[in-house]
Amino acid sequence: MDAQRFVLPMNGENISVVIGEDITGHISEEVGHYDSLVFMISRNVEEMFGSKIPPLENYGSSTIKITLNDGESLKTLRNYQRIIKVLVEKKVSRNSLLVYVGGGTVGDLAGFVAATYKRGLRMIAVPTTLLAQVDSSIGGKNGLDFSDVKNVIGTFYNPYLIIDDLQFLKSTPDLIREGMGEVIKYSIIAGGDMFRKVSECSLSNFHDHSADIVKMSIKIKADIVNRDYYDRNGVRSILNLGHTIAHGIEGASKGQISHGRAVATGLMVEAHIGEKYGNTRPEVIDEIMKLADNYGIERVRISDIGVNSILRYISNDKKMSEGYINMPVPADIGNIITMKVTERMISDGLNTFIREHERK
Ligand SMILES: NC(=O)c1ccc[n+]([C@@H]2O[C@H](COP(=O)([O-])OP(=O)(O)OC[C@H]3O[C@@H](n4cnc5c(N)ncnc54)[C@H](O)[C@@H]3O)[C@@H](O)[C@H]2O)c1
Numbered sequence: 001m002d003a004q005r006f007v008l009p010m011n012g013e014n015i016s017v018v019i020g021e022d023i024t025g026h027i028s029e030e031v032g033h034y035d036s037l038v039f040m041i042s043r044n045v046e047e048m049f050g051s052k053i054p055p056l057e058n059y060g061s062s063t064i065k066i067t068l069n070d071g072e073s074l075k076t077l078r079n080y081q082r083i084i085k086v087l088v089e090k091k092v093s094r095n096s097l098l099v100y101v102g103g104g105t106v107g108d109l110a111g112f113v114a115a116t117y118k119r120g121l122r123m124i125a126v127p128t129t130l131l132a133q134v135d136s137s138i139g140g141k142n143g144l145d146f147s148d149v150k151n152v153i154g155t156f157y158n159p160y161l162i163i164d165d166l167q168f169l170k171s172t173p174d175l176i177r178e179g180m181g182e183v184i185k186y187s188i189i190a191g192g193d194m195f196r197k198v199s200e201c202s203l204s205n206f207h208d209h210s211a212d213i214v215k216m217s218i219k220i221k222a223d224i225v226n227r228d229y230y231d232r233n234g235v236r237s238i239l240n241l242g243h244t245i246a247h248g249i250e251g252a253s254k255g256q257i258s259h260g261r262a263v264a265t266g267l268m269v270e271a272h273i274g275e276k277y278g279n280t281r282p283e284v285i286d287e288i289m290k291l292a293d294n295y296g297i298e299r300v301r302i303s304d305i306g307v308n309s310i311l312r313y314i315s316n317d318k319k320m321s322e323g324y325i326n327m328p329v330p331a332d333i334g335n336i337i338t339m340k341v342t343e344r345m346i347s348d349g350l351n352t353f354i355r356e357h358e359r360k
Contacts, residue, residue, distance in 0.1 A: 002020065003018050003019065003020025003021075003023050003026075004018070004019045004020060004211060004215065005017070005018045005019075006215075008138075008162075008218065008219075008222050009222070009226065010138075010139075010140060010158050010222060010225070010226065010229075011140060011156070011158070011225075011226065011229040013158055013160075015158055015159060015160060015161070015162060016160065016161045016162070017161075017162045017164065017215075017218060018161070018162070018163050018164065019164040019166065019211050019214055019215055020164075020165065020166065020211070021165070021166045021167055022052065022165065022167045023163060023165050024049075024052055024053050024054065024101070024126060024163060024165045024167075025052070025054050026163060027054055027056065027099060027124060027126065027163060028054045028056070030124060030161055030163075031056075031097060031099070031124075032097070034095055034096050034097040034122070035062060035092070035093040035095045035096050036062040036063065036064060036090065036092045036093065036096040036097075037056060037062065037063045037064070037096065037097050037098075037099065038064050038066065038087065038092060038096060038097070038098040038099070038113075038121065039056045039063060039064065039065045039066065039098075039099050039100075039101075040066045040068060040083075040098065040099070040100040040101070040102070040106060040109075040110045040113070041053070041065070041066070041067055041068065041100070041101040041102060041106070042067075042068055042070040042101065042102030042103060042106045042128065043067050043068060043069055043070070044070060045070075045101055045102055045103075045128050045168070046067060046101075048171055049128075049167070049168065049171075052167060053101060056099060062090075062096075064086060064087070064090050064092065066083060066086065068102065068106055068109070070102050070103055070105045070106050071105055072105060072145065072150075074105045074106065074109055075105055075108055075109055075143065075144045075145045075151075076144060076145065076146075077144055077146060077153070079109060080109065080112060080113065080144060083109075083113050084113065084117060087113075087117055092117070092118075092121075093118070094118040094119070094120070094121065096121050096122075097121065097122050097123070097124065098110060098113065098114045098117075098121045098122070098123045098124075099123070099124045099126065100123070100124075100125060100126065101126040101128060102126075102127075102128055102132075103127065103128055103129035103131065103132045103136075104127070104129060104131055104132040104135070104136035104137075107125060107127055107132055107136050107137055107142070108136065108141075108142050108143045108144070108151070108154070109142075109144065110123070110125075110142075111123070111125075111141075111142030111143075111155075111157055111159075112142040112143065112144055112153070112154060112155065112157075114142075114157060114159075115142060115155040115156075115157030116155065120157070122160055123157070123158075123159040123160065124159055124160070124161045124162075124163065125137045125159040125161070125162045125163070126162075126163045126165065127162070127164065128165070128168040129168070129169075129175050129178065129179060130169055130175055130176055130178065130179025130180070130183070130214075131178055131179040131182060131259070131260075132179075133164045133169075133179070133214050133217075133218075134179055134182055134183055134186070134213075134214055134217035134218060134221070135179070135182045135217075135221065137159070137162055138162075138218050138221045138222055138225070139221060139222070139225040139229075139236075140156040140157055140158045140225070140229065141154060141156060142154050142155060142156075142157060156229065156230065164214050164218075166207070166210045166211060166214070169206075169207070169210055170207060173203060173296065174258075176203060176206050176295065177203070177258075177260050177261075177295060177296055177297050178258055178259060178260040179260065180260060180264075180295040180297060181242070181246075181259060181260035181261070181262070181263030181264045181267075181297065182217070182260075182263060183198060183213060183217050184198060184263075184264060184267065184288065184291045184292065184295070184297075185239075185241050185242050185263060185267060186216075186217050186220045186221065187199075187291070187333075188241065188267065188284075188288065188330050188333055188334075188336075189220065189224070189238060189239075189241060189330075189334070189336055190216075190220045190334060191332075191333045191334015191335070192334055193216070194216050194217075194220060195333050195334065197209065197212060197213060197216060198213070198291060199290075199291065199294075201213065201294070202294040202295060203294065203295045203296045206295075221239065224236060224238055224239055225239075234326075234338070237326070237328060237338075238328050238336050240327075240328055241267065241270065241328045241329075241330065241336060242263045242264070242266035242267035242270055243263065243266060244266065244270065244314060244325065244327050244341075244346075245262075245265070245266035245269045245270055245310070245314075245346070245349075245350075246259070246262035246263045246265070246266035247262075247266075247313070247314070247317055248266075248310040248311070248313045248314040248317070248346075249262040249265060249266065249300055249302075249305060249310060250262045251310075251313035251314075251317065252305050252306065252309035252310045252312070252313045253300075253305050257300055257305075260297055261297055261298060261299070261300055262300060264288070264291075264292040264297045264299070265292075265299050265300040265302070267288050267292075267330075268285060268288050268289060268292070268299070268353065268357075269302070269349050269350060269353050270327065270328075270329055270330075270349070271284050271285045271288055271329070271330055272285060272349045272352050272353050272356075273327075273329060273339070273341060273345055273346065273348070273349035274329035274330060274331065274337075274339065276345075276348055276349060276352060277339065277345065279329060279331055279337060279339060280329060280330055280331055280332070281331070281332045284330050284332060284333060287333060299357065301358055302350050302353055302354050302358065303354045303358050307347055307350045307351060307354070310350060311343055311346060311347055311350070314343075314346060315343060320342070320343065323342055323343075324340040324341055324342045325340075325341055326338050326339070326340060326341075327339055327340075327341040329341075
């Protein structure tokens with residue numbers, strides 16, 4: 001399969017995106033002339049795929065390689081400071097390039113370093129998880145966690161090149177399940193060709209369709225982001241579909257439930273809330289469940305986590321300033337509306353979900 005290359009407009013900039021199999025070797029061709037090359041790579045990815053990743057440390061005497069223990073605990077000010085210290089000690093100039101290879105956590109930290117070191121280094125992103133390819137590498141946001149608050153520090157900053165190498169997605173089906181929560185979300189937001197594509201594929205034939213799925217997802221996210229790049233006019237918040245409940249589930253389960261499962265279940269519960277108040281076509285719930293089943297995403301048992309724990313977490317997380325939050329809800333596949341949702345309505349939705357899917 002030939003690699004596909006296209007230009008993705010993003011907030012007035014043009015990002016080049018290359019999608020293909022076994023294409024990480026192309027990084028060396030893209031590097032160009034810079035004073036230094038800062039190469040940040042996930043330790044896990046290096047262990048798994050080392051032979052496929054070009055030895056950028058041979059780029060020249062001015063290559064600085066930083067190997068990272070990824071996962072959420074990477075995204076701290078302490079790790080940020082450690083990296084900045086290395087760059088200062090090595091006298092990395094502003095005319096330098098940062099290349100990162102890793103999942104969303106490496107991307108969030110690397111993006112913040114690239115955005116802030118000397119007010120901006122050029123960056124190439126090589127996202128290695130499905131979630132990072134379809135979601136976190138697109139849209140300019142980077143982030144660090146602080147004082148138990150996720151992504152509370154961050155900027156908007158884009159790579160000029162994104163290399164989506166599909167070989168990385170072949171390591172484990174967990175990686176696909178994890179990212180498919182977001183892909184299913186895009187298919188419900190966009191409907192049409194995207195919904196058809198996601199419906200006709202499954203976990204077993206995912207790799208035959210991964211190039212299309214990644215490309216279509218990127219375009220859907222970029223289209224929404226470009227209408228509200230700085231997250232100010234409410235358009236970008238459509239991307240929170242499924243996430244109000246998902247964050248409640250993840251918080252209440254103290255991180256025991258994976259993001260992909262939480263988002264897929266969040267999409268179902270939120271559709272129940274919409275349906276209960278006459279806003280959602282009832283069949284949408286079954287359609288979401290079918291997609292989750294096709295990709296082997298196991299539903300979360302809400303009754304095991306507890307409606308009250310989830311509610312408590314959502315109320316602390318979201319400011320229900322006037323007794324409600326604005327929550328995106330699917331009226332239908334391809335038609336997202338925003339509902340004013342109270343705690344009571346969320347509790348009703350969670351209890352309906354338990355009654356209809358956990359007590360049968
Ligand atoms: N900036 C944004 O817009 C945005 C959007 C969504 C999510 N995020 C952030 O992304 C992060 C989650 O990203 P993630 O799910 O990629 O997590 P991650 O970076 O922690 O990666 C998950 C695990 O997969 C491993 N891994 C990476 N590539 C692999 C591969 N090819 N095969 C097997 N294992 C591999 C990693 O070593 C890690 O253990 C969160 O911190 C979240 O806040 C950011």
